[in-house]
Amino acid sequence: MSSERIIYLPLGGAGEIGMNAYVYGYGKPGEERLILVDIGVAFPDMDTTPGVDIIFADISWLKENRERLEAVFITHAHEDHVGAIGHCFEDLGVPVYARAFTANIARGKLAEYGHSPETVTTVSPWPETIKAGPFTVGFLPISHSIPESSGLVIDTPGGRLVHTGDFKLDPNPVVGEAFDPELWAEVSKDGVKALICDSTNVFSQHPGRSEITVGPEIETLIASAPQMVVATTFASNVARVKTLAEAGERAGRSICLLGRAMRRMIEAAIETGVVTSFPKVISPEDATQIPRENVMLIVTGSQGERRAASAQLARGKYNGIELKEGDLFLFSSKTIPGNEKGVIHIMNSLSEKGVDIVDDDGGKYHVSGHANRPDLERMQDIVNPQIVVPMHGEHRHLREHMKLAEGRGRAGVLAINGTMVDLSGNQPTVAGYVESGRTYLDGSVQIGALDGIVRDRIRMALNGHVVVTVILDEEDEPLGEPWCELKGLPELGRSNAPLVDILEEDLSQFLGRAGEKTLTDDDKLEEGMRRIVRNSAVNEIGKKPEVTVVISRLS
Missing domain, CATH: 3.60.15.10 (Ribonuclease Z/Hydroxyacylglutathione hydrolase-like)
Known part of the structure; x- marks a missing residue:
């Protein structure tokens, strides 16, 4: 063997x-x-x-x-x-x-x-x-x-x-x-x-369907659209981008590609001979000079990416182009599990503009x-x-x-x-x-992933953050009162008093009661102050914020 x-x-x-x-x-x-x-x-x-x-x-x-x-x-x-x-x-x-x-x-x-x-x-x-x-x-x-x-x-x-x-x-x-x-x-x-x-x-x-089956359906849809047509798909799906562009060209529209990733993929396909013919494309500047009913945009962002062209068009203008009521937006793609929220947000933003949205629930425009x-x-x-x-x-x-x-x-x-x-x-x-x-x-x-950095970021996002600063003199006695800086927390608690005032007062009382063993030991002092802030915050706002304690000693 x-x-x-x-x-x-x-x-x-x-x-x-x-x-x-x-x-x-x-x-x-x-x-x-x-x-x-x-x-x-x-x-x-x-x-x-x-x-x-x-x-x-x-x-x-x-x-x-x-x-x-x-x-x-x-x-x-x-x-x-x-x-x-x-x-x-x-x-x-x-x-x-x-x-x-x-x-x-x-x-x-x-x-x-x-x-x-x-x-x-x-x-x-x-x-x-x-x-x-x-x-x-x-x-x-x-x-x-x-x-x-x-x-x-x-x-x-x-x-x-x-x-x-x-x-x-x-x-x-x-x-x-x-x-x-x-x-x-x-x-x-x-x-x-x-x-x-x-x-x-x-x-x-x-059984899976062939890519060639979506072309006629897309062409019929584009031909029936009265105003500007926008279609989004995966930038890497060169076949679909080509299908969309050719359908738009046959419908008498000028084609404009929006999104760096999509342009890069088409350029690579042409450079390597994978694609030997592709409809002529126009710049975003030229697209703004042509009647809307004669333009088709093919854009990135089919998965709801916040910085991609689809999201930017949904928020407002992108490269000088703005969508208007009666325009058509086609999602020629399937939403990957986990991306639903981002995609739905874009759809709703487009709908608020009066844009008509077509997705692939029926399986006609994507395989x-x-x-x-x-x-x-x-x-x-x-x-x-x-x-x-x-x-x-x-x-x-x-x-x-x-x-x-x-x-x-x-x-x-x-x-x-x-x-x-x-x-x-x-x-x-x-x-x-x-x-x-x-x-x-x-x-x-x-x-x-296990370094704790993102975990701490999530905790701060969920619970807010408090920075506590205290100064101790040469005798290890508090020099003045401790003070707090709050991020991501409400100003007022249940008692209708400013939350920062309540935290600072409770910290002052803690310092006034603290013995020499606590005041001379940074670890014990930090732990005690963190506990006071979190307990007081729970009583006032029902949350335990993340706490950073800064201890300065004059000696």
């Missing part, structure tokens, strides 16, 4: 949707050579991560084992798969491989952090392969909602693995390669040890980029793996996908972030666990 093994270790993207980072290894236990598939981001929300810019996987384990890492392979250019490459590259320091469109996006992200574009190697699709230690890796074209998406064929001395990446089975995706079942069957014919597979839409019971349950079954039948490892999904998605695989006679394993799985035998086994978590980009600094 071989002493070497194949391991799979998700650090992000398993037990959640977003922040994808998957490690594969081959070798003796504890000495495996490693590759990383994808290094993406997730996005914060004001409820749980206020002030945070982006979130990505904690790669501490990879940093500790950096000398074993051979390469990074990026399956496609969505932010949740490539968005952290610039932030993490210095800690990884190995070659990055991607197809042309994805490589274009990755180089831009690396350049933002001063890394050489030569770090990224452009790879042609299968049958070209890359040798990385004991691994031989090839990019297998697959349809998705962004150009040049690829699954990965990962060959090891212990067997072949197929990592689907994000995918759908689309025979006509408008932009990018169609799904080729014969190609996938060909690479699988000699046996696949494990299929590591997208789980996002495992609960959707109907998912992920495989539905029947498509997952078809993929399993084509690849016919010995083992199915669900990935890219919340816990409920992974569990349901595992049950689906086992119900069809295949071994399955539920592996959330931090779970190391041994794929070497006939049955997958859990080989151990590593610390996994989240890293926050907070301004320009990376902080750990």
Whole structure:
């Protein structure tokens, strides 16, 4: 029996949707050579991560084992798969491989952090392969909602693995390669040890629809609109942006793209030859000079992002353009769970302006980029793996996908972030666990999710903040009265007296009663004053604020 093994270790993207980072290894236990598939981001929300810019996987384990890492392979250019490459590259320091469109996006992200574009190697699709230690890796074209998406064929001395990446089975995706079942069957014919597979839409019971089906519906809608038309979708969904632009052009409208991310994606698609034709676009300045009924805006912000074009148009003018009563706003996208509040807020703000809103509740103007349950079954039948490892999904998605695989006679394993799985035998086994978590980009600094910084920020937001200052003389006696500064707290309490006066009076009484042991010990003094402020605040306003005590001694 071989002493070497194949391991799979998700650090992000398993037990959640977003922040994808998957490690594969081959070798003796504890000495495996490693590759990383994808290094993406997730996005914060004001409820749980206020002030945070982006979130990505904690790669501490990879940093500790950096000398074993051979390469990074990026399956496609969505932010949740490539968005952290610039932030993490210095800690990884190995070659990055991607197809042309994805490589274009990755180089831009690396350049933002001063890394050489030569770090990224452009790879042609299968049958070209890359040798990385004991691994031989090839990019297998697959349809998705962004150009040049690829699954990965990962060959090891212990067997072949197929990592689907994000995918759908689309025979006509408008932009990018169609799904080729014969190609996938060909690479699988000699046996696949494990299929590591997208789980996002495992609960959707109907086969997925092709991107080409939405074009006619969108064109009909635009043609019937009496005034300006605005459409929003994912900036990375180049096929949908092209569909929207062509539908608008056929309806006799001039097309204007609003949002840096959308323009960047279209530019990358043209630069890499993914898109060979795109309707002529006009500038926002030109759009203001054309009759409203002759203009169509395609804008960023389909997920309610506060700084994107959709939100800014909902608030008022953006680049000199203002929406008016009778305009039409189309959401050609699905709202990702967790983003509902932001999207609904934009919709209501637009409605207050008299704008007519069309969303995708009926499924006419958007199709998912992920495989539905029947498509997952078809993929399993084509690849016919010995083992199915669900990935890219919340816990409920992974569990349901595992049950689906086992119900069809295949071994399955539920592996959330931090779970190391041994794929070497006939049955997958859990080989151990590593610390996994989240890293926050907070301004320009990376902080750990468990560092307490965001926790303290949330506590201040929920409870308010009091700064207490006291001065003690050379004899360790209070010099004057302590004073308080309040933030985020009401001025008056239940007694209708100023809250600050009540806190300062209670603190003065505490100091007057305090003995020498307390007055000479900063820790005891600070703890006592904090307790007084919190107890007094509870009595007056029913809240325990966060308290900072500043003690100054003259000696």
